[in-house]
Amino acid sequence: MIISFLKSREAILLGALIALILLVESRFSGFAMPRNLAAVFNDTSILIILALGQTLVILTRCIDLSLASNLALTGMVTAMLNAAMPGLPIVALLAVAVALGLIMGAFNGLLVWKLNIPPIVVTLGTLTIYRGIIFLVSGGSWVNSHEMSAAYKALPRAQMLGLPVLSWIAIVVIAGFAIGVNRTALGRAFYAVGGNPGAAVYTGIDVGRTRFSAFVIAGGLAGLCGYLWVSRYAVAYTDVAGGFELDIVAACVIGGISIAGGSGTVLGAVLGALFLGVIKNALPVAGISPFWQMAISGAAIIIAVAFNARKPPSRIILKHAEARS
């Protein structure tokens, strides 16, 4: 089992991630300290959550380019609500954020499902529309730190068992995905729909509805991240997370989620996001020039795609299960 893991795509990515961390460590000693790595994880939490949502969408042979706009809009709405009604409990704001995100995801999903518009076209459209709505609701003005309540800003930073709540949220989402994707019928359906839509229909799977579910889940997570992002950085404005949609896709691609659909793992997406996170967050600290940052992340994407073009190895956890049974 250990040997087959060593041959898997995830193991290679893990190796690359460790090599990258050691590289930074060599330039900037102390980087590989557990406490610092925990900070890197925390910095990457939002990217991880979004990449997991995007993973579902890509598994079904779709793509969602509107996630960052969705995040920015929900973030703005929660910030404005908080500024207008500081007494509103954070739980209510969280519920609003998730609900708004779900609605935006559902809108994407419905257009793809019912009107049969290609997902890239739909979400390129809603990418602009959702951003436009931010401008409409905010009139282009910012919500600044001093307008936000202390409770609003405190949640993601609050420490619990040695880690910030933000990290814990990411951990819970990862665990939920690990179980949901691998061990539920819906999780299997994502793979089936992306792997062979024609055969999925004959198996009794509703292809449109499955894609819709993927968009809805990704949207809901983007909504959640909207609150997390804005409260963490304590500022909301129209261009929050501008261009971040491409980072999300890049994390998935580096993580081995096949753009052709039907292939990829939760672990891969998490590692892909971490890899990108280290490049984006740690290399600047280590004094590595922006040019090299871009070169490394660009090279990582191309290597990952070239790697995915090869045959995926069979999944190792299952070998284990078979050996046991």
Added chain:
Amino acid sequence: MTDNNTTPQPVLRLNGITKTFPGVRALSEVDLALYPGEVTALIGENGAGKSTLVKILTGIHQPDAGQIIVDETPTTLADASAATRAGITAIHQETVLFDDLSVAENIYLGHAPRGRFGLLDWARMEEDAREILKRIGAAINPRLPLRDLGIASKHLVAIARALSVQARVVVMDEPTAALSQAEIEELYTLIDRLKAEGKAILFISHKFDEVFRIAERYTVFRDGQMVDAGMISDVTEDQLVEKMVGRAMSAIFPVRHATPGETVLEVRDYSHPTEFADISFDLRRGEILGFYGLVGAGRSEIMQSLFGVTKPSHGEARLNGRALSIRTPADAIAEGIVYVPEDRGKQGAITAMPIFQNVTLPSLSRTSNKGFIRMAQEFDLARHYTERLDLRASALDQTVGNLSGGNQQKVVIAKWLATRPEVIILDEPTKGIDVGSKAAVHDFMAELAAEGLCVIMVSSEIPEILGMSDRVIVMREGRIVSQHPRDGLSPEILVREAAGYGATAQKESAA
């Protein structure tokens, strides 16, 4: 045509070809020679390595060891165009064509005729395509998008594509599996013509009547090794089967005793605007009901509408006396009616998924506990059904895409049997399956019928129809021509009625 007194020089010779995939040795040190003007039949069980050899001959795979000798010159076939240049063309088992391109474009993709300035010469391309299609006896408009064609016509396009390049070696990997009897006859005529032109033909098939009809030579593969080769005139069918499976085998159908019980499924006046009309029939418990007809007679279309893939314009179906309203395949599966489609590529297996996940996909509720899938139960279920169907795979978590064509088909059948349906509709169930496994499929079918499963079997293979069915419905051009009990039915009756010769065929014999 062939002169056995002189020893002709082979056009193509393979020496010691070996090919290993991760975990499988698909070919080990096989030899093969192909002679001008002769058909060499390549036979072997599912997974014996036949298609792998084809892929090596066409430059898709590279051998790990061994020599490919074309006209006495050792050659490497680095890619598909190198194979074309060496004069080798092939009709592949899994046809790779493009749904959104026209028939003519599919035929000429990659080697289209060019006119002035190197631009595509569309008019000539269409003209040439029409010519080639006519040569193989296919009445297909070259301008149609491929999407609009049925599976048999698509296969004819693949054949036309293979013949559109100038070649001396023509490889055919189960070319008749998707064709009807009439089209198969056309193909035989075509093969005769190719032989007369001096082409060397490698012909892969699981059907022995074909092999004896058209081949001069044979080569037998077993588990990736060449076990025998020789002249067809020196062997009998039984000897060939024995060489192929490594033991004596009688290809007889299972004996079935049970008499069908009460009526389970009633179909009344099923009609569709373009595909079929006035379809009525009953299916009884434990019965195997055969549907015979030429490809395109509307059999698959009826079954797809019973399964909820398409909608009939009117008509009614009842299950155990209760009117059914099936709008999607999920509805049908919930009612216990399942359909094993004919096109395993598009409609059958999810090739990137492991075998066991393919098998359990429609049965996940049974392998789950409180909504969570139990992997061990999945393996048990998948193992049970794939073993019964004689699946050859190295492990159940191998991806289906790495299996041989026949073994992929077995995975699809296992998937549907594993749902424990009340009614199973099998569309060409043993297409592409070797003799030994065919018997396994037939035995399992008979056993399940004896346990009360109702089976509708759409088949274009007359021996299978006659050997397995309790009752046979013959269809032609979207209508039921007649219904017969098995006893007293002959191949001649089936062929005549399906083709519509003579007015007497219109009469219904007592069902």
